[in-house]
Amino acid sequence: MNEFINLGWTKNEIAKKIANEFPHGSYVNLGIGMPELVSKFVDECKEIIYHSENGLLGMGPPANENELDFELINAGKKPVTILPGGSYCHHADSFSMIRGGHIDYCVLGAMEVSEGGDLANWTTGKGIPAVGGAMDLVVGAKNVFVMSQHTTKDGSPKFLKNCSLPLTGKSVVTRVYSNLAILDVTPEGFKLKEMSEKIDFDLLQKVTKAKIITN
């Protein structure tokens, strides 16, 4: 464990910031893991439609013990529910929604993000390589948000000038949400949008291996 991982915003605080970003009526795909938290924080005055790439549009919360149905699952293969207005489709249609540019936002985890918006999040090059739908989502969704701790567990920067791991997509990330800051990916590089009030800019720059633009 490193000194930066508990600094700044909590996972729930990051999730809330992302949830606040979605306009009413958005179609959103949330990745497995930390991004799943985002749906808990959407303002009740907005209606957001969640897409799960295994053929479910209008996904509701996880199923409780009484409604477990192993034929109604999410992309993480966990039983979920479907909301009014929801629908099922086959895989080619589901990925037409993604690749065809119909999904407004996707939120994914990251191992590394470069200042040019390259994303690495599918393999470290060791073990069994498994990509799932990540490569389709990053090229297809209109906005690609990364939700991640700012550094790895051992304290190494995740936001870099260039990725060292195999890429998921090139120049695909729109914005990064970490425990320390929100960074927009711009043609000039990472641009600071918001920073946790618990840290200062020098620290943020120290744990980011690319120049952060502030104005």
Next chain:
Amino acid sequence: MKINKLFNSVNDVMSDVFDGAVIMLGGFGEAGSPVELIHGLIDTKCKDLTIIANNAGNGKIGLGALIGENQVKKVICSFARSPKSITFKELYENDKIELEVVPQGTLAERIRSAGAGIPGFYTQTSVGTPLAEGKEIKIFDGKEYVLEKSLKADFALIKAETSDRYGNLTYNKTARNFNPIMCMAANQTIVQVKKIEKEENTDPEKIITPGIFVNRVTVVSDPIIESIAIDNGETYP
């Protein structure tokens, strides 16, 4: 004469599978996975199979069991990693099984396009990544796209909810997933259903897979729920 695609047993529908066959397996994780047909495939003892599926099996049930019986030479899938994967992991780590990793949407479209008579297509998915290496890149409107070839199979093993004697299929919720497109992409499409449609034919508005894409159907009225079976320590054979 009446068309009748309904067969009495799993053994009856699996009789012509051969060594080295390319076989698609429907399902996303356990949802829509034709577990009993896969067990029928294990019983045929056919070897050197190439399996096209989204995942690479869990425990020693269904695809996990087929791989564990050393009947599979190669797996083409998007996500072979899973906490409950035993058999694939072991063979892969010992270089005893081949893996072709395909992005999930590209996998779906390679299957769909095969069924639609389209030999390949261009997609932005995987451009600039290791999965595009060695493939043709073409520029459309200033953007790079990679050429992906369609994927056909000798057999597709499918799980659906209902069928009538014409092979018209309906599905249940997210158990639909890859099943309808795999029905289109195989030489012989073999289906297990939970029940036969009570009426003479299925309501045409409710049919998801028209019978033209289906060859043989058999009933497995109470199919194994993979995650529960694995938690109970069940294995096959």
